[in-house]
Amino acid sequence: MMVRLLYRDRELDLEQPLRPNAEALVQDLGLDALLSAMAGGDPLLRQLARHALLTGPAEPAAIRYRQGVLADFLARPDLVRRLYELASDGVEAKKTTRFFWFRDTPDTQRQKALAMLELLVGLLEQLRSLADAHHGDVASEGLRAFFASLRRELDDAYLRVLHERLRELQFRDGVLLSARVGPSGRGCDYVLRRPRGSGLLGRLTPDLPRGLSFSVSPRDEYALRALAELRDRGLAHVANALAQATDHVLAFFRTLQQEAGFYLACVNLAERLTERGVPLVLPDVAEPDEWALHARDLRDASLALHSGSAVVGSDLDADGRRLLVVTGANEGGKSTFLRSLGTAQLMLEAGIFVTAEAFRASVSSGVYTHFKREEDAALRSGKLDEELRRMSEIAGVIRPRALLLCNESFASTNEAEGSEIARQVVQALVEDGVRVAYVTHMYELARRVQALPATLFLRAERLPDGVRTFRVVPGAPQPTSHGLDSYRRIFGREPAAEPAGAPER
């Protein structure tokens, strides 16, 4: 019995390795706020949300599979909450007893397993009822298949057998073992047997010849221990089978808890964002070779959770473009735009909705970030050295159709040197089939990549009166640094002279 609410052909595996740059993504894209909203105070939900956003990208068909299930749950938030609760009750069952098998004797294993299975079978019956009640209400392939399998695998006849086994396994009438003469003349290959002539274990066969039975004296501790060991030897395999069955039923509940938990986290997030008036859309997923990237009113989800509808969205038409260069005013929303792009791509690939009016994008082979790191300034190895090392690590793992987000990369050295290093890196990556979105204030870099094909230039919008809209719009790079604006704004006066080494016009 499998859950498979996240993947058509397998269950969620939290051991699956995260994207190699998971830590950098969380930090650079500022995903913490997003994850907190998804968690809603439940650490497991946070872990599940984090795992989903940071495991490798999926096939478009697999993403649509999740979107279907998510749509069902967005329409019926109570259903996902009930599933999550039931599953959590199952997982909690192991707290009712000292749950680990290690160092238990077979008979202790048997007793513990029976206690837990009694409880779990009750929960399975409740799950069956839930499936009976809702199988007609859901439209997605994932949920329909799940409910159908519950109704098929847990039918009444099977539930009766389960109860009968649990009773037999009490062994009220003793145990029957078969054996062979093994090494040293001792019994071996002990196998637990169902006594002949009875569906129940335990009726003594009456026709044993005299002298072939004996009793161990209740005062002979040594012999009693030997007898218990022999009985344990005979019970070991059935105890193992029961312990494994308990593991497996628990694992079923754990998987259900995790898979329902993922959707519950999404529902939590949708509720928080909708409260704040942020538009949500299940995005349109395109094949990688389409190079699709199109958005209407794209917001940065994390920022929206802080500031709600006050956040400004950008429109973007970058279908077919391989290099996006974003220039323009400092504090003008360039970094926010870059983060919204990366976050939307991760959410799309996790099968979650995106914070936009409309969003369509190709799946990538991975999302990478190369952001300026303030806190690394103190490192002995020098800042440029550190930037190069990080880029080299990315180059070691990146594949064609990946999305690389660069935020002021190589700005730690002078503009001439930095833009030449950047030009070489960007050109090599774009030619290899990586999509690069590069936020830079280096006009020189923008100038040098102008000749590359399929390049889109964007600018942080600034109205003629100098006011920033925090929107990113198409626009060629301009050779003036808007840092002067900041200077003027903050100092309230003109800078004394143009900064040294200003680029030629």
Added chain:
Amino acid sequence: MSDGFESLLFPAEARPEPEEEPSCFRDLNFDVVVAAVAGRRKGYRLEPLFSLPLRTVDEVEYRHEVFRDLERHELRTALEAFCEQELRVRRYLELARSQEYRLEKQHILLEAATRYTEAIAALAAALEAAEPASRGLRGLRAFLAEYTGSPAFERLAGDARSVLEQLDQVRYTVRIKGNRVSVGRYDGERDYTQEVEETFARFRREPAADHLALPPDSGAMDLVEAEIARRVAKLFPRQFAALDAFWRQQRDVVHPTVARVEREAQFYLAWLEQVDDLRARGLACCLPEVCADSHEIEAEGAYDLALALQRQRDAAPIVPNDVALHDPERILVVSGPNQGGKTTFARMVGQLHQLARIGAPVPARRARLVLADEIFTHFERQEDVASLRGKLDDELLRLKAILEQATSDSLVILNEIFSATSLADAVVLGREVLGTLVEIGCLGVCVTFVDELASLGEATVSMVAEVDPADPSLRTFRIVRQPADGRAFAAALAEKYGLSYRRLRERLAR
């Protein structure tokens, strides 16, 4: 018995094994090698075999022949299987003597005899089929052919087989309820564990953790088992009468030559296992060509075996090196940066030759070595007297002893000599010592910080621990033939990180 077969290790009679390790073992870290390889066969006490040098090339060749035979899978598996069985046979025989219940003694003796005769027959057949080429294994084959043909052996095997077959048919049941136990004949009752497994099969998922908690087995029959066994014997009288008859004809089971071969085979099997492990990690091993009448050595892709064994767990790669001395060269002078692999290199040369002396495989891709009559080592001793004067005196005393004993067939390894004195003194003293070694005509390795010692004449070869041309702070651990010097290198930053357009395209194209 047959053609005077004595030993798998020596062409003639086996020699007495020394009790003490040679003093060079610690300096060469050869004690690590001994512990690792001999430690694979605890209980056979193989350690003395590592300290017993062979005296002639023929003795070395005798072992190499066996190693070459055992590279054939069928021969090695046959010998391994044989040794495993023999070990069990010996344990059973000890057990049979110490057991309490007679039924148990009878069974154990039967088992020992069965395993023994099967193991001997299997090895004899395997050796017949495989046509070994080595003198050692051919001798063993001849011995086994004669032994297995003897009437005593044939009777032992036949009797054991017949009794065992009868007992093998016995199937019985035990019912336990409370403290009451009943024994009966097995009558096809169904496997209940299977029923339980089938019931829960639909929940099964992989991987399934195994919780099987079989009670610890005392290894001996206890009182309850003995009570049950007696009743089983009563239920199956014919089968147990045969067992009793077998036991009444007590006899000696293991032939003394078989016992010796079992231990000697461990030397080969332990080494082969070690070589497998090393090869699995990408480290080469080979049987060296060993000469007695030459001073030329040549090894390709050699490495410090002790270091490789110690590094087993972490992933740090072992850097192999080449080493060669061609007439009239006699002495390798190794210089270069600290932590660059110089001492490791010196140890490696010593280990190669010690391994050659015991006829073992060596850590190298290909090697041609000399059969040294003795290996002398002089390594700095941390625990020595603190005063410089005392330390230098002690060093000179130890060196004098080496120079007096070494012959033209010896190997002398000097590590960091005269580090306790001034450079000017070290130059003079070092020249003096190396000059004497050249006069003796022995082979030598001298690790030194004194560049001047690297160019004393045609008998010395200068080797240098290399650094990474791109980043002089990085050691490559390669020791290369090159005049002693200390240049630094620098390279462009982006190139260093492989991020120039050209390099990056190459990297992405992989």
